Amino acid sequence: MRALYMSPLSPYTRKVRVMLAEKGLAYENKPVAMDRLQNDYGCEINPCGRVPALDDNGRILFESNVILDYLLTQYPGTPEDAPRPALVPALVRAEHRWDDLQVLSAIETLLNSGLTMLRFGTHSGVVKDPPYLEREHKRVHSILDWLDKRATPEGFVPGWFSVLDLNLVVSVQWVDFRKLFDWRGRSNIDRLVAFHAQRPTIPPSHPSLPA
Ligand SMILES: N[C@@H](CCC(=O)N[C@@H](CS)C(=O)NCC(=O)O)C(=O)O
Missing domain, CATH: 3.40.30.10 (Glutaredoxin)
Structure with a gap:
């Protein structure tokens, strides 16, 4: 089971x-x-x-x-x-272990910031975002700039569908669904997300669809 x-x-x-x-x-x-x-x-x-x-x-x-x-x-x-490109065989590449783990951690932090915005920002019923959310907004944009330098239009691991790609696509689609912040405007990330969002395993679990 x-x-x-x-x-x-x-x-x-x-x-x-x-x-x-x-x-x-x-x-x-x-x-x-x-x-x-x-x-x-x-x-x-x-x-x-x-x-x-x-x-x-x-x-x-x-x-x-x-x-x-x-x-x-x-x-x-x-x-x-x-589907193609093939799914990676491992969470991170052995020869790029530290780079890949850092990318994963940065995306995790971006998602955590999104959750903080959801819990404490206007979505939680307050009229205006509290000032400390400014820090979360700065943080996500700093992360996105950093990620854009490490991404390619076809993913973090070109030729593969990586766990890093999966983390990023799911995170930014959730950010859109919750209307938290605008993550667009960086060429590698924009194209990476558009490329992998088409993958047949991604759309069926989109948050806008019934579970
Ligand atoms: N680091 C955890 C985060 C999981 C997480 O925060 N899940 C949220 C739902 S999106 C949750 O269960 N929140 C309930 C709570 O924090 O009490 C993971 O990657 O699984």
Whole structure:
């Protein structure tokens, strides 16, 4: 049995949904009501009390990028009709390990800033963004400038669909869905996102669609 503890609008959950689709792995969705979290979810599934978490035949994993790493390692194959470019075989490239891990961390920080804006900005009901959100806006633009220098129009790892690409596409599509900030206007990132957003495994889990 394979089950994904999830929330339909969660970008972190979506990364795992895309990877499960890439691998052609069947699973059951287990929606988690974050506002009415049962204590046994924290005790038995994810001590952080967050989604996603994956139960893969009794092995429980949490943290989206750890789950992606697990799925790539544990299920090295892809279906015969898998989309092109091919999915990378590993979370990061051995020969570019530190560069790739930094890109992943920067995208994670961008998404965290987006969540902070969602929780404490005008979306949370306040009339005006509190001044400390200015810092989050500066941060995301600094990250985007930095990422643009490391990206190519066809991805962070040209010739492949990488976990870095997956993280970025899902993050900026969620930012658009929540109307948090304008990430566009950088040529490599704009083209990278347009290129990989077409991939058949990406659109079905878009947050605007029913789960
Ligand atoms: N670093 C975690 C972040 C997961 C996360 O923040 N998930 C959100 C949903 S988008 C959540 O569960 N929030 C509920 C909470 O923080 O209480 C990951 O990559 O899985």
